Amino acid sequence: MEQDMQDFADEARRFLNAHATKAPDRAALTWGVGDDSTAYFSSLPPEQEHEQVRRAREWQRIRYENGFGWITGPVEYGGRGLTFVHDLLYDAVESEYEVADTGVIGVVGLGMIGPTILAHAQPHLKDRWLPAMYRGDAIACQLFSEPGAGSDLASVSTRAVRQDDGDWLLNGQKVWTSVAQHSGIGLALTRTDPDAPKHRGITAFLVPMDTPGVEVRPLRQMTGGTDFNEVFLTDVRIPDDHRLGEVDGGWTVALTTLMNERATVGSEGAGPVAAALSPDHLSALMRATWTWDDRALRARLAELLVDVLATRHLNARALQGLRAGVAPGPEMSVSKLLHGQNLTRAAHFVSEVLGPRIIADTGQWGTYAWTELLLATPALRILGGTEEIMKNILAERVLGLPREPVTTAAKEVRP
Amino acid sequence: MTAEEHELRELRSSVREFLETKSSEEAVRKLMESEPRFDPAVWAQACGQLRLAALALPEEYGGDGFGMVELGVVLEETGRALFCSPFFATVVLAAQTLLASGDARACARHLPGIAAGRTTAALAVAEDDGSWDPALVSARALPDGDGGWTVRGRKSFVVDGTTADLVLVVARTVAGPSLFAVDREATGLTAEPMDTLDATRAMARLTFDAVPATPVGADGAGGRVMAKVLDIASVGLAAEQAGGARRCLDTSTEYARTRHQFGRPIGSFQAVKHKCADMLVQVELAEASSREAARLAAEHDPAFPVAAAVAHACASRAYLYAATENIQVHGGIGFTWEHPAHLYFRRAKSSQLLLGGPAVYHERLLDRLGI
Numbered sequence: 001m002e003q004d005m006q007d008f009a010d011e012a013r014r015f016l017n018a019h020a021t022k023a024p025d026r027a028a029l030t031w032g033v034g035d036d037s038t039a040y041f042s043s044l045p046p047e048q049e050h051e052q053v054r055r056a057r058e059w060q061r062i063r064y065e066n067g068f069g070w071i072t073g074p075v076e077y078g079g080r081g082l083t084f085v086h087d088l089l090y091d092a093v094e095s096e097y098e099v100a101d102t103g104v105i106g107v108v109g110l111g112m113i114g115p116t117i118l119a120h121a122q123p124h125l126k127d128r129w130l131p132a133m134y135r136g137d138a139i140a141c142q143l144f145s146e147p148g149a150g151s152d153l154a155s156v157s158t159r160a161v162r163q164d165d166g167d168w169l170l171n172g173q174k175v176w177t178s179v180a181q182h183s184g185i186g187l188a189l190t191r192t193d194p195d196a197p198k199h200r201g202i203t204a205f206l207v208p209m210d211t212p213g214v215e216v217r218p219l220r221q222m223t224g225g226t227d228f229n230e231v232f233l234t235d236v237r238i239p240d241d242h243r244l245g246e247v248d249g250g251w252t253v254a255l256t257t258l259m260n261e262r263a264t265v266g267s268e269g270a271g272p273v274a275a276a277l278s279p280d281h282l283s284a285l286m287r288a289t290w291t292w293d294d295r296a297l298r299a300r301l302a303e304l305l306v307d308v309l310a311t312r313h314l315n316a317r318a319l320q321g322l323r324a325g326v327a328p329g330p331e332m333s334v335s336k337l338l339h340g341q342n343l344t345r346a347a348h349f350v351s352e353v354l355g356p357r358i359i360a361d362t363g364q365w366g367t368y369a370w371t372e373l374l375l376a377t378p379a380l381r382i383l384g385g386t387e388e389i390m391k392n393i394l395a396e397r398v399l400g401l402p403r404e405p406v407t408t409a410a411k412e413v414r415p
Numbered sequence: 416m417t418a419e420e421h422e423l424r425e426l427r428s429s430v431r432e433f434l435e436t437k438s439s440e441e442a443v444r445k446l447m448e449s450e451p452r453f454d455p456a457v458w459a460q461a462c463g464q465l466r467l468a469a470l471a472l473p474e475e476y477g478g479d480g481f482g483m484v485e486l487g488v489v490l491e492e493t494g495r496a497l498f499c500s501p502f503f504a505t506v507v508l509a510a511q512t513l514l515a516s517g518d519a520r521a522c523a524r525h526l527p528g529i530a531a532g533r534t535t536a537a538l539a540v541a542e543d544d545g546s547w548d549p550a551l552v553s554a555r556a557l558p559d560g561d562g563g564w565t566v567r568g569r570k571s572f573v574v575d576g577t578t579a580d581l582v583l584v585v586a587r588t589v590a591g592p593s594l595f596a597v598d599r600e601a602t603g604l605t606a607e608p609m610d611t612l613d614a615t616r617a618m619a620r621l622t623f624d625a626v627p628a629t630p631v632g633a634d635g636a637g638g639r640v641m642a643k644v645l646d647i648a649s650v651g652l653a654a655e656q657a658g659g660a661r662r663c664l665d666t667s668t669e670y671a672r673t674r675h676q677f678g679r680p681i682g683s684f685q686a687v688k689h690k691c692a693d694m695l696v697q698v699e700l701a702e703a704s705s706r707e708a709a710r711l712a713a714e715h716d717p718a719f720p721v722a723a724a725v726a727h728a729c730a731s732r733a734y735l736y737a738a739t740e741n742i743q744v745h746g747g748i749g750f751t752w753e754h755p756a757h758l759y760f761r762r763a764k765s766s767q768l769l770l771g772g773p774a775v776y777h778e779r780l781l782d783r784l785g786i
Contacts, residue, residue: 283786302777305784306728307700309721314703334699391692392685399668399691401682 008086012093015066020097031288036369040273040343040376043225052101053139053182059100060136068094070110070134077118078131084322102136104179109133109140112260113187117206120244120253125206129185138184142257143174143207143231150176150382151389153189153254154198158233160190160205168205168243170213170236176383180216180229183209187257188233193248204250206242213237223375259332261384276346276373277308285366291353304342304349311338333390340380340387347374417484417713427488433465434496440755446499447614447758451578453500461500462532468506469530473514476526483647487654487709491702494655495662497615497758501535504575507651508644509536512583515643516594516632525581525596537579539570539621540641547770549585549592549641556586556595556628564630565603566595566623572769576619577606583631584623590635595628602626613765615758645779646720649727649770650712653705656730656766660701663737663759664694667744687744694737701726701733724780731767731776738763 042049063069064078071087073079080086114133117126132138149155158172170190180186186207193201207214213236218226245253275281282301286292315335350370351358361368381387395401418426437457446452462468471486472478486507493502510529513522528534540547542554554568566586576582582597582604597604603624611618632640668691671682681687708722716722738760742749749756770776 279784279786283784298781299774299777301786302728302780305780306725306732306777309725310700310704310729313707313722313725314700317703317707334696337696338700388685388689391689394692394695395682395688399664399695401668401671401688401691402680404683404685404688405679 005085005089008082009089009093012068012090015068016094016097016099019062019066020099023096023098031284032365036366038273038276038370038373040373041221041223041225041227041379043223043227043372053104055100056102056104057136057139060102060105060134064135069136070114070130073114073130073134074118077126078134088319104182105133105136105139108142108178109138109183112142112257113140113185115260116187116244116253116257119256120204121206122241125242125244129206132184139179139182141177141180141183141186141209141231142261143177143180143186143188143233144254144257145176146173147175151386153258154202154251156189156191156202158188158190159194160188160192160203160238162192162240163237166240168238168240170205170207170233170238172233174231174233175219175228177216177229177231178227180209180231181218181226185209186214186231187244187253189250189254192250196248199251201248202250202254203247204244204253205238206244207233207236207238208242211236211238222378223372258385273343273373276350276370277342279305279308282346282350285350285353288366289353289355289357297349297353300349300352304345307338307342307345311335311342314338333385333393336384337387337390340377343373343380344377347377350374418481423485423488426485427492430465430467430489430492431495433461434492434498437461438493438496438498438500440758443497443499443615443758450608452575452615452617453578458500458535459532461502467502468510468532471506472510472526472530476522477530478526483650483709483712484706486651487706490651490654491658491661491705494658494762497659497762499615501575501578503616503651503655504538504579505529505534505536508538508574508648509579509581509583511647511651512538512594512640512644513631515640515647516636517640518632521596521629521631528580534580535575535578536581536583537573537576537619538644539573539576539582539584541572542569543571545572545768545771547641547645547775549638552585552587552592552637554584554586554623556588556593556630559627564595564628565625566597566628567625568623570621570623571609571618573606573619573621574769575617576621577608577617582621584621584628585637585641586623586628588634592637592641593634594631594637594640596631597623597626597628601628611765613761615762616765645770646723647712649776650705650708650723652766652769653701653723653726653730654709656734656763657698657701657705659759659762659766660694660698660730660734660737663734663741663756663763664691664698666756667691667694667737667741670745681744690740690744694740697733697736701730704729720783721780724776724783727770727776728773728780731773734759734763735767 044052060069067080068090070079071082071090072084075081110133114130117130129138133140144153146156146158148157158170160168160170163169170188186209188205188207190203190205191201192203213234215232217230219228219230220226221228291297318335351374354367354370357364357367358370396403446454466479467489469478470489471481474480510526513525525534529536542552554566554570556564556566559565566584568586570584580599582599584595584597585592586595603626605622606619609618609620671687671691672680674681704726708719708726711719711722742756742760745754745756748754
């Protein structure tokens, strides 16, 4: 096993040496040099965003063609058939190189939809879509949330009605849909039995986004960017073989996605926000702003770093558990909660270090740029299940506390 | 040597089982009002039958050769049970100081007795300001002219200081802060118990009036030794705190499941539910950070000092939070003398400040990070 891992790491290094350049040492951060973006969500103009998506697809294709695009996937669907530990090892090696940010493909599509398709789709759908997704050709989105069903996803009301020829006709509106504007497919939760208890009347479908009747409209969020979209489904005809799981059994499918979502959102990852949580970066910021020896700020910095570093230890131990074969459970909600809280505290800490320099742009490097993270923080307490929902999950599923009693209104849909 | 997962589980369950019978709430309440503040028969059993004092000492000194990971498991359990015993002072503070001093003669002289449970020991650093910074120590040690040394000064907050057979004391020489061993029977040494916020942890004020002392480690090396000891001690304390915090969480959730108000279990109210979830998050963080720090210590990883400071800060906050909210979840009953919640609150607050408190450990973290 040890030797096998060493060989795999060597192979990864050879691949990366041939196709990418080494990243500069992160410890050697110099204030005022390089990109000062702190964006959690993208707010690029459309042409730049398209260029970024193109680079992401290209890097994903190169990875895939060299055997690093889907390390844990089954060989029959184009995967490499290796373990989760190989996957982690590859990520560790890749983090030493400068490569395109593949978040647009990875976070939702490969992180959440891919595993769901693998677990619940018919073989022909797996053949058709999995290699395409992992090759970067088909970006995927999650058609779950609706204006009337956010964290309470079991309240979806988009209807799917069976036609005489066996096809389904979908009508409704989805919202807060990340990457829908780039997606080739979407995983939709629909209501197929309005009379059943609300968790039981749901069916999941894989929707090719070029199907007539699918309309994606950008939704501008408070950061100013348009990461999210509204997706309108008007008489969208979907064949029955695009159904995932049983008719009215879509909640099980949704749970697979949600488990993976919490695992994905909770992990810290790389990218611009990692800088916001790095001790080097934060201390460089204090030096640059002459707040270095402010005792109150130093104490706040220490408190923030305690949370960041302790969260890293928690994640490291969760990963050790996963390596030992323990399935990701509700504990992932702890990571997700902490990740959002840590970024929020970091943004507010930095804003106090910067003072007025964050309220208007002087053009100084690394100052006003922090508004990007600051404005993203309210979303971190909402996306992927609100903080309140996460706490309910922890209290009920981990600590075994009783559920909230069902109210009269809820009884009407949940007898 | 590091035990396998299943061995750690066995260690935990045998220690827990022992403490459930020997350190029940009733036993703790009785001991916290007696002198000495522990039961010598139970201590002898813990050291004999369970070999708790020997566990993390090197085999050459009569120990079993395990390290911080195993010690951490035991400390989580002693913290959980508020075990009144010389364990923390003897096994964590004093024994680890002897090891950190690198003085093989002192180790050979004192550690076998500690491992066997014959010797209890204390570490006297802080004075009336409570600081553990050796640079701020005012007690002095002088050569007595016959090749020996004598110590003069006063130490406070000495855990188990009235009962320890051996006292390790930091005193200033011309070379700087240095470490000395003093026998409890030595002439000129008086020990008086201090009133303590946490009645389950005995503390003393020691007065040294020209007390004969033996140097431990190099003259002037006290600063270096104490830096190492503080890292180890803060991880040991963090494990104890994590165990106590977990116990508060367990008690709260159990109560929230069974206590009915307004016609339903209080745990079904979201306000209570979320309080418990917040406690869980803190407890998980405290356990992860103290266990990870212990693992890094055992592997002599250079990341250990940072991890130690993180564990100390994280577990201090988690325990105080859990102990405070535990009382809140219990409502009025939680604020009575009869309910054990206040014992944990006292321990949590006292532990948070034992080694100097947030202002000190935050600066230590920044220092260890090179900031």
